Amino acid sequence: MNNINITQMQISLEKSLVKNLMVQNHYERYRSMGDDIMKSIQDKTCPGNDFLGWVDLPSTLKTEQLDRINEVAGNLRKISDVVVVIGIGGSYLGARAVIESQKSTFNKDGCEVVYAGHHLSPGYLTELSKYLKDKKWSIIVISKSGTTTEPAIAFRYLRNELLARFGETALKERVVAITDKSKGALRKLADANDLQSFVIPDDVGGRFSVFTPVGLLPIAVAGFDVYKLIEGARKMEKQIWSDTNENIALDYAAIRNVLYQNGNTTEVLVNYHHKFHYVAEWWKQLFGESEGKDGKGVFPASVDLTTDLHSMGQYIQDGKRNLFETVVKFQNTNAVDESIGHDDENLDNLNYLEGKTMGFVNKNAMEGTMLAHNSGGVPNLMLKIQNDEIDNIGGLFYFFMITCAISGLMLQVNPFNQPGVEDYKRNMFALLQKPGFEGRYKELQILRKELNF
Ligand code: PA5
Numbered sequence: 001m002n003n004i005n006i007t008q009m010q011i012s013l014e015k016s017l018v019k020n021l022m023v024q025n026h027y028e029r030y031r032s033m034g035d036d037i038m039k040s041i042q043d044k045t046c047p048g049n050d051f052l053g054w055v056d057l058p059s060t061l062k063t064e065q066l067d068r069i070n071e072v073a074g075n076l077r078k079i080s081d082v083v084v085v086i087g088i089g090g091s092y093l094g095a096r097a098v099i100e101s102q103k104s105t106f107n108k109d110g111c112e113v114v115y116a117g118h119h120l121s122p123g124y125l126t127e128l129s130k131y132l133k134d135k136k137w138s139i140i141v142i143s144k145s146g147t148t149t150e151p152a153i154a155f156r157y158l159r160n161e162l163l164a165r166f167g168e169t170a171l172k173e174r175v176v177a178i179t180d181k182s183k184g185a186l187r188k189l190a191d192a193n194d195l196q197s198f199v200i201p202d203d204v205g206g207r208f209s210v211f212t213p214v215g216l217l218p219i220a221v222a223g224f225d226v227y228k229l230i231e232g233a234r235k236m237e238k239q240i241w242s243d244t245n246e247n248i249a250l251d252y253a254a255i256r257n258v259l260y261q262n263g264n265t266t267e268v269l270v271n272y273h274h275k276f277h278y279v280a281e282w283w284k285q286l287f288g289e290s291e292g293k294d295g296k297g298v299f300p301a302s303v304d305l306t307t308d309l310h311s312m313g314q315y316i317q318d319g320k321r322n323l324f325e326t327v328v329k330f331q332n333t334n335a336v337d338e339s340i341g342h343d344d345e346n347l348d349n350l351n352y353l354e355g356k357t358m359g360f361v362n363k364n365a366m367e368g369t370m371l372a373h374n375s376g377g378v379p380n381l382m383l384k385i386q387n388d389e390i391d392n393i394g395g396l397f398y399f400f401m402i403t404c405a406i407s408g409l410m411l412q413v414n415p416f417n418q419p420g421v422e423d424y425k426r427n428m429f430a431l432l433q434k435p436g437f438e439g440r441y442k443e444l445q446i447l448r449k450e451l452n453f
Contacts, residue, residue, distance in 0.1 A: 010232065010235060010236060010239075010385060010395040010396070011383055011384065011395060011396060011399055012248065013381065013383060014381070014383075015251075017371070017380035017382070018259075018324070018381050020374070021262075021324075022259060026261060026262075027254055030257045030258055030410055031254040034247065034250035034253070034254065037409045037410065038241075040409070041402075041406070041409075042055075046409055047409070047415075047416075048414040048415060048416030050203055051204065053203030054204045054205075054211065054401060055405075056237065057211045058234040058236075058394070058398060059237050059238070066216070070220050070226065072176060072196060073217055073220035073221045074220075076111070076138050076140075076174075076221050077110075077221060077223070079138065079173065079174065080136050080137050080174070081112065081136050081137060082112045082136075082137040083138050083218070083221045084114055084115070084137060084139050085116070085140045085218045086115075086116045086139060086142065086151045086154045086155050087117055087142035087214070088117055088118045088119075088151055089206050089289075090144075090205065090206020090207035090208070090209055090285065090289075091142040091143055091148075091209070092115055092117075092118055092142065092218075093207075093282040094207075094209065094210030094215040095113075096115060096281070097279045097397075098215065098219050098390070098393055098397075099219060099222045099224065099278075100275060100277065100279075101275045101278070101279055102224050102390055102393070105275070110222075111223060113221060114128065116158060117141075117152075119150060120149075120150055125154060125157050125158070132165075137174070138162075138173075139158055139174060139175045140175075140176045140218055141175065141176070141177050141178070141186065143178075143184070143186050144179065144180060144184075144209070144214075146180055146185050146187050146188075147184050147185050147186075152185065159171070159175070162175070171194075172195065175193075175195050176196045176197065176198070177189070177195045177196070177197040178197065178199075178213050178217065179197065179199070180199070199213075200214055207282075207290065208286075208416075211230060211233055216229075216230075224390055228389075228391045229393065229394040230394060232390065232392055232393065233397060233398040234394075235395055236394070236399050240399070240402050248399070249399060250406060252326075252383075254410065256298055256403075257411060259298075260298050263322055264298075264322060264324040264379060265299060266299045266322055266323045266324075267298045267323075267326060268301045268302060268303055268316065268323055268324070268325045269283055269284070269302040269325075269328065270303055270325050270326065270328065271302075271303075271304055272305050272327075272363075272365070273328070273333065273388065276328065277304050279328075279393070280304075282397075283302070283400055284302055286404050287300040288300045290408045290416070291404070291407065291411055291415065293414070293417075293420060294413055296411055297411065297413070298407075303316070305366070305369065306369075309365075313369075316373055316378060317376045317378075321378070324378060324379040325370075325378055325379070325380045326382070326383060327383070328382075328383050329366065329382055329384050329385065330385050330386075330388045331385065331386050331387060332387040333359075333388045334388070335359075337357040338357065338358050339356065339357050339358075340357075340358075341354065370382070383396075426440055427444060430443075430444055
């Protein structure tokens with residue numbers, strides 16, 4: 001296997017620290033399934049074929065659709081210091097990942113985006129409402145089903161706060177709902193209150209929805225260029241579908257499956273970039289919810305390095321040998337690369353690094369760590385990305401989504417459903433005594449007695 005490094009590619013895959021730990025003929029077997037799988041996605045004959053609307057979304061999105069998103073975002077930005085994005089799972093992680101990858105870590109100038117409805121922890125909404133007290137603020141509420149409990153509770157709370165603060169006109173001016181075209185409580189609420197709204201296409205599931213208004217509106221509100229994001233995704237879409245022989249998504253999906261068969265059942269996504277944390281959170285949801293079913297699936301984990309070398313490094317180097325790592329490396333970033341200065345006394349013994357940049361130190365930490373982990377029996381893949389600008393982030397998201405679909409199909413699961421998520425909801429509703437769940441409530445009382453729980 002040679003490394004693929006095509007110049008027009010935004011992403012390349014470096015495999016030299018995997019080969020020695022991978023069974024080659026297994027690779028050929030998975031790789032040879034690739035063309036049929038790609039065809040089944042393209043022809044819409046694969047399992048979950050009613051959820052393939054994201055596959056050609058970048059190339060089919062119309063400029064007018066992006067214009068409308070930008071216009072609504074611009075209006076919200078004019079009247080808001082802060083926009084609260086309410087949503088959970090696929091209805092917020094993509095937007096948050098892109099925004100956090102682009103925004104300044106410390107500077108809060110412009111319109112700030114904060115999040116709600118992504119958990120049920122008491123105290124959060126009170127703290128948020130105190131934070132919003134003297135600010136001008138608005139809401140984007142996102143739920144495809146329109147019935148998810150966490151965002152519904154947050155929306156009820158914040159809607160009342162918004163009405164109390166800005167009066168009756170606030171709902172029309174300061175709320176945008178993104179939901180199904182006709183189904184669900186949020187659609188009913190939006191129509192009844194004449195809210196501004198966007199529709200989530202039927203054939204795009206939550207974790208694949210970053211290129212719909214679900215991701216695009218919050219990203220535009222945060223001040224980032226959605227045209228450029230889509231341009232990057234479009235470029236990657238073209239790349240993936242134009243040359244299947246050198247298709248890095250097929251390659252990455254095949255390697256994941258070989259490693260999984262080898263017993264490397266946990267994939268750790270590794271980054272050395274302080275703005276990548278939420279991309280990894282989005283990635284974990286994408287792969288976890290898509291592949292983890294029918295008793296199968298690579299468990300997706302992530303670490304931020306070098307930070308986590310001081311917490312998880314020991315385990316990765318020396319713990320149970322069921323891991324492989326995928327290291328994400330940005331070839332360039334826009335960051336100012338500070339140099340290490342001189343100190344006459346050299347009490348910290350750092351003069352050997354004088355004149356060297358942080359980027360240089362980071363790169364050597366990365367390479368040293370990859371070699372050490374590989375020697376410790378952890379296969380290390382590397383995804384090289386040109387830079388961390390928004391178009392390349394768009395390309396990276398498309399790449400991960402298509403890889404995830406291919407990889408799930410190689411594993412012979414339906415990557416586009418999430419039947420397991422319903423089980424906790426059923427129990428939660430029963431315990432909360434929601435009408436309609438009386439039978440399950442009784443079953444749970446018996447189970448609790450048996451388990452003494
Ligand atoms: O990817 C998915 O489908 C899920 O993570 C959903 O996005 C999440 O459960 C939220 O659902 P909804 O958008 O219906 O509120």
